[in-house]
Structure formats: C-alpha cells, structure tokens
Amino acid sequence: MTEDHRMPPETRQLLAWYAVNGRDLPWRVRGGPHPDPYAVWVSEIMLQQTTVKTVLDYFPRWMERFPTLKSLAESPLDDVLKTWQGLGYYARARKMHECARHVMDHCGGVFPRQREKLLKLPGIGPYTASSLCAFAFDLPETVVDGNVIRVLARLRGLTGEADRNVIYPLAAELTPRTCGADYASAVMDLGATVCKASSPLCGECPWRESCVARREGIQNRIPVLKRPEKKKKCGAVFILENARGELFIRRRPGRGLLAGLWELPWSDDGTFPFSADWRRMPLSVRHVFTHFDLTLAFYRCDPPFPGDLTGTGVFVTERDQEKYAFSTLMKKVLKELGRAG
Numbered sequence: 001m002t003e004d005h006r007m008p009p010e011t012r013q014l015l016a017w018y019a020v021n022g023r024d025l026p027w028r029v030r031g032g033p034h035p036d037p038y039a040v041w042v043s044e045i046m047l048q049q050t051t052v053k054t055v056l057d058y059f060p061r062w063m064e065r066f067p068t069l070k071s072l073a074e075s076p077l078d079d080v081l082k083t084w085q086g087l088g089y090y091a092r093a094r095k096m097h098e099c100a101r102h103v104m105d106h107c108g109g110v111f112p113r114q115r116e117k118l119l120k121l122p123g124i125g126p127y128t129a130s131s132l133c134a135f136a137f138d139l140p141e142t143v144v145d146g147n148v149i150r151v152l153a154r155l156r157g158l159t160g161e162a163d164r165n166v167i168y169p170l171a172a173e174l175t176p177r178t179c180g181a182d183y184a185s186a187v188m189d190l191g192a193t194v195c196k197a198s199s200p201l202c203g204e205c206p207w208r209e210s211c212v213a214r215r216e217g218i219q220n221r222i223p224v225l226k227r228p229e230k231k232k233k234c235g236a237v238f239i240l241e242n243a244r245g246e247l248f249i250r251r252r253p254g255r256g257l258l259a260g261l262w263e264l265p266w267s268d269d270g271t272f273p274f275s276a277d278w279r280r281m282p283l284s285v286r287h288v289f290t291h292f293d294l295t296l297a298f299y300r301c302d303p304p305f306p307g308d309l310t311g312t313g314v315f316v317t318e319r320d321q322e323k324y325a326f327s328t329l330m331k332k333v334l335k336e337l338g339r340a341g
C-alpha cells in the first residue's frame with residue numbers, strides 16, 4: 001500500500017484497516033503483483049446477483065475448466081453453460097463466452113485498461129467496467145455496489161432514499177488517486193464483514209469516530225433503499241413422459257430469458273402448448289427471477305403426443321438428463337418430479 005498524505009483521513013483509516021482485516025479471495029492479490037484481469041472479470045460477472053460464498057464454490061471449478069480467456073473463447077457454448085449451471089442468470093455466461101471471443105479476435109487477447117473501451121465489450125456494463133479498472137488495473141476508479149451504498153449512507157447519515165446516483169459523489173470524494181484496487185476492496189470488505197446489513201459491528205469499524213449513523217444511533221434505519229415490487233406470474237410446466245419413462249425436453253431459443261438452455265415445455269401465463277387431456281398434478285415450484293416471481297403448476301398428458309411438438313426436442317432418460325444444461329428453475333421442476341436435476 002502506498003502512503004499518500006493527500007488522502008482524506010477516512011480513506012487512510014480504511015486502508016490501514018484493510019491491510020490487517022481484508023478478505024483473502026482467490027481472485028485478489030493482496031500486497032503483491034496485480035491480479036489476472038481474466039480472473040477478476042470472471043469473479044465480477046459471477047458476483048452479480050450471487051453471494052461471495054456461492055462464488056467461492058464455483059470460481060475454482062470455473063478456473064480449472066477455463067484457466068485462460070483463450071480456453072474460454074475456444075470452448076463450445078454448451079460446455080460454458082454446463083459449467084455455469086446452478087449460478088442462474090445464464091445470460092451472464094453466454095455474454096462471457098461472446099466477450100472472450102471478442103477480446104481474442106479484436107483486442108489481441110488482452111482486456112483493455114480504458115473504461116470507455118471496456119464498455120464496448122459484450123456483457124460489460126458501467127459497474128463491471130469500473131470494477132475491472134479498479135480491481136484488475138489498480139486505477140483510481142470509483143466502484144459503487146450495495147455494500148458501498150450501505151456503508152457510505154451510514155457514514156454520512158443519509159436518511160433519504162439512497163441509490164448509486166446519490167452515493168457516487170460521496171464515494172468519489174473518498175477514492176484515492178493511488179491504491180485503487182485496495183481501496184475498492186476495502187470499502188466492500190468493510191460492508192461485508194463489519195458494516196453488515198443488520199447489526200453492524202461499529203466497535204470494530206475504522207470509521208466509528210466520524211460515522212453519523214453511529215453517533216445518532218440510526219445504523220439500522222439506513223440505508224433507505226428503493227425496492228420495486230416484483231410482478232407475480234402464475235404459469236404451467238408440461239410433463240410429457242413416454243411409455244419408457246423418458247421425459248420430453250427441448251432447447252430454448254438462442255436469445256431472451258434462459259436462452260440456449262434445456263427445459264421441459266413451460267409458459268409463464270399458463271398457456272397450453274397443444275390441446276390434449278391435460279391433468280393437473282399435485283406439484284408446483286416457485287422461482288424468483290430478477291423482474292418477476294413465478295409459480296409453475298404441473299400438468300401432464302398421455303401419449304400419443306403431437307409430432308409437431310415432439311419434433312422440436314428429445315426424450316431423455318433420468319440418467320441422460322445430466323448431459324443437458326438446465327436452468328435453476330428447471331432443476332427445481334425435475335426435483336419436484338422426483339428426478340435428479
């Protein structure tokens with residue numbers, strides 16, 4: 001860590017705390033050479049919508065299967081989706097594959113260091129571009145995630161609604177001109193381990209003297225977040241089982257929700273795929289997507305099935321199921337049916 005006396009005192013306090021208390025995460029290099037931008041990028045994409053605990057489980061397996069950007073670019077999409085299986089939000093995996101190929105073909109196999117250039121890559125939005133600049137290239141980039149929003153809203157005692165736009169200027173004031181990676185990691189670690197969502201450990205906090213929320217005893221009322229209510233949908237999943245006990249599955253289109261993954265036919269509004277003697281089964285599953293909350297009722301019908309439907313997929317045995325990449329929703333459906341997902 002470079003000591004810079006022009007840093008705001010709170011930045012210095014936080015960096016000193018991080019030097020002793022920062023988390024050792026496999027995609028970070030603390031106190032040594034810069035980390036591998038590919039590893040940082042993989043971790044950042046995985047961490048979107050996924051907890052650190054889950055990513056710690058998936059990350060080593062991913063890096064073993066695709067140790068370099070080149071190996072990811074050269075792998076078939078099916079392998080990528082299969083390795084991603086269980087992490088959800090599969091668009092992330094498809095975009096990673098597309099991005100790896102783009103960087104190999106158009107950027108000489110190396111991630112650019114400029115935020116504007118990173119933003120032009122598939123699947124890299126403003127947050128990921130800032131994260132890569134800070135974590136991979138140690139640049140003085142301000143990174144604002146949920147942890148940062150919570151910590152800074154409490155530090156400054158913001159009792160109004162807080163979001164990225166409100167917090168960004170406060171975060172930028174504290175971002176140092178050097179140690180970009182350490183500072184961005186430090187503020188996130190503080191949020192994850194000390195300034196936790198409930199019951200923050202203020203006695204262990206490097207900002208305990210200056211924190212407005214602590215002084216006023218309002219830590220647990222901050223931040224006030226805008227949370228749009230998720231739309232609820234009631235859909236149906238259709239079980240087509242042939243006389244050999246094989247289930248009909250099909251592949252989803254290459255674009256849109258859960259693109260490219262395998263599924264049992266389902267609809268999010270209960271529309272039936274063809275007219276038949278559908279019988280309701282005493283089963284259901286619930287799954288929460290980013291924008292809606294879905295409950296699927298189960299229906300089955302007996303063969304013969306229409307040729308125009310079965311011609312669009314395959315019948316598989318329970319043992320062969322594992323060769324196909326299913327979404328978490330479909331794994332829940334298979335589990336509810338009593339078949340290994």
Ligand code: SF4
Pocket residue numbers: 151154155194195196200201202203205206207208211212213214219
């Ligand atoms: S003093 Fe408490 S509320 Fe304030 S930033 Fe630290 S942990 Fe969070």
